[in-house]
Amino acid sequence: MMTGAAADVGPKDGRQRPSARTSDTWFKWLLVAPAAVLILAISIYPLLFSIWVLFVNYDFQIPGHAFVGLKNFKQVIFDPVAVYSLWVTVALSTINVVVEFLLGLAIAMAMANTFRGRGVLISVLIVPLFISPIIVGQVWVLMLHSPFGPTNYLLSQLLGYEVTIKWLTGFPWNFVALILADVWQWTPFMFVILLAGLTSIPPHVYEAAELDGVGPWQTFWYITVPYIAPMMLLAVTFRLLDAIRLFDTIFIMTGGGPGTSTYSASYYLYTIGFTQFHLSRATAGAWIFMILTLLVVFLLVRRLLTMESK
Amino acid sequence: MAPVARHTSRRSRLRRIPFLRILFLAVCVIFVVLPLYWVFVTSIKPSDDYLAIPPVWFPDKPTLVHYTAALFAYRGLNGLINSLIVSISATFLSCLFGTLMAYSLARFNTGGQHLSFWVLSQRFLPPIAIVLPIFLNYRVLGLNDTHVGLILAYTVFTLPVSVWMMFAYFRQMPRSLEEAALVDGCTRWTSFWRVAVPLAIPGIVAAAIFTFIACWTEFFFALVLTSRNAYTLPTVFRAFLSFQGAQYGEASALAIVSLVPSIVLGVLVQKHLVRGLTLGAIRG
Numbered sequence: 001m002m003t004g005a006a007a008d009v010g011p012k013d014g015r016q017r018p019s020a021r022t023s024d025t026w027f028k029w030l031l032v033a034p035a036a037v038l039i040l041a042i043s044i045y046p047l048l049f050s051i052w053v054l055f056v057n058y059d060f061q062i063p064g065h066a067f068v069g070l071k072n073f074k075q076v077i078f079d080p081v082a083v084y085s086l087w088v089t090v091a092l093s094t095i096n097v098v099v100e101f102l103l104g105l106a107i108a109m110a111m112a113n114t115f116r117g118r119g120v121l122i123s124v125l126i127v128p129l130f131i132s133p134i135i136v137g138q139v140w141v142l143m144l145h146s147p148f149g150p151t152n153y154l155l156s157q158l159l160g161y162e163v164t165i166k167w168l169t170g171f172p173w174n175f176v177a178l179i180l181a182d183v184w185q186w187t188p189f190m191f192v193i194l195l196a197g198l199t200s201i202p203p204h205v206y207e208a209a210e211l212d213g214v215g216p217w218q219t220f221w222y223i224t225v226p227y228i229a230p231m232m233l234l235a236v237t238f239r240l241l242d243a244i245r246l247f248d249t250i251f252i253m254t255g256g257g258p259g260t261s262t263y264s265a266s267y268y269l270y271t272i273g274f275t276q277f278h279l280s281r282a283t284a285g286a287w288i289f290m291i292l293t294l295l296v297v298f299l300l301v302r303r304l305l306t307m308e309s310k
Numbered sequence: 311m312a313p314v315a316r317h318t319s320r321r322s323r324l325r326r327i328p329f330l331r332i333l334f335l336a337v338c339v340i341f342v343v344l345p346l347y348w349v350f351v352t353s354i355k356p357s358d359d360y361l362a363i364p365p366v367w368f369p370d371k372p373t374l375v376h377y378t379a380a381l382f383a384y385r386g387l388n389g390l391i392n393s394l395i396v397s398i399s400a401t402f403l404s405c406l407f408g409t410l411m412a413y414s415l416a417r418f419n420t421g422g423q424h425l426s427f428w429v430l431s432q433r434f435l436p437p438i439a440i441v442l443p444i445f446l447n448y449r450v451l452g453l454n455d456t457h458v459g460l461i462l463a464y465t466v467f468t469l470p471v472s473v474w475m476m477f478a479y480f481r482q483m484p485r486s487l488e489e490a491a492l493v494d495g496c497t498r499w500t501s502f503w504r505v506a507v508p509l510a511i512p513g514i515v516a517a518a519i520f521t522f523i524a525c526w527t528e529f530f531f532a533l534v535l536t537s538r539n540a541y542t543l544p545t546v547f548r549a550f551l552s553f554q555g556a557q558y559g560e561a562s563a564l565a566i567v568s569l570v571p572s573i574v575l576g577v578l579v580q581k582h583l584v585r586g587l588t589l590g591a592i593r594g
Binding site for chain 1: 331334335338339341342343344345346348349352360361362363364365403406407408410411413414415417418420421425428429431432434435436437438439440442443444445446447462463465466469473498499502523526527528529530533534544545547550551558561562565568569572573575576577580583584587588591592
């Protein structure tokens, strides 16, 4: 079940003596201090520092830090590859999340009732979650290799004719390959959360529906979906915010190629910053990307909170 | 009466699993297991076998040469050791600081909602946006390509996980024992350290394992912040990018070395998985 973020966590200050209350104030802030200082030093301070980088020249190819105004932003916004990579990110993360959600929901529904071996089956299905995405990419490079990988061979056997798909270099198969790797790794994420939702529905609700002669589709739409809607939203939100980072599998599977055709936003910014060393331009792009991400966070997380407080 | 009734209803449910559902789940299991089997079998194949058509499903003469090559010729062993140093240190710091903060948030509502959401927001920042400024600052501080630099970065990026998991754990823990300790004359610190923390050990262990897996499997920060000295295991895979095909045995061997520990740990904390994935928002 959901535990409300804004739940009753109020301190019981009322019945304590004033001196105890002051020492409590010290105590509670001391406990918070190490983590807060570390976040300030390693995350917040560099972010603030990078605001300066946005408006100067910070480039390993051009010496000096002269003030350049909005040039860094202009270079990113008017770069067709940047805009293209943003669309690739939007398209791939949407497809990935939708496929993973539907597949995860289907598996969760298929396993909602207990049966012998269910625990073992869950253990097997969740394995991809614990593997480094870079290794998942490497695994699928092996699987999809043309002509030596098993995928084309198995497809040839199944379909009865020779399949010679260039999974990693041919359009649109390179996108299919990236989706395949992502779906393989992250469908269990949806599955696990949705299964927890499904098993928390009390059985008597279904029994009552069955007695009233409600059909399976109606039961699904009017009982199951409303009941697990908060979990669905939570799963999609968390997954989407990770899906838009999309970098590791592209790095190892396609290298952004052929050409720049599989550049995601993160991959684009990485190449600008760390293979071409236009650091201030990459920082400007990263800020634009971060603000777009925060808009998504704001919209989704606010939905999540209003849903939770109900 | 009751156990018998439950038993029969369970048996009837068992019988009601339709054939299509079994087929669907079987396809899912094959989809998950086949790539893992393929990596494993590639890692023990002699080099001639992995460039064979049709594919070799099990080699006649399994070999471990790729493991030694991956660990020594490709310096995978250094990566393994660096990964252990960085992941264990970052896990320790993250869980220590995370538990302290979570206790304060759960028992004193420190900073209200703002502080807890500020920590959570760190989880949602795109890594590329943080790693660029960190890289520039580390350059000034001389922390690029050091263990300390990567440990600090990993501690910060796993703090949302450890804080929120422990926050949820402390909130569902009754505070009566700590209050009894206070009445008995304990200080706030002893009631926390001697009463609350020992009771929270299961939660801390689960949080630690999730934190460790997150560090162990992380690639992007390590790619940017390390090079020849503090590189971690996942970054060793860069070495195989330039050789299409020829290095598949070594790449597979290294993949097996890296994925086995995190899978074993992950399956061990399976019952905490839902809490781990949703940062404590849902109790599994």
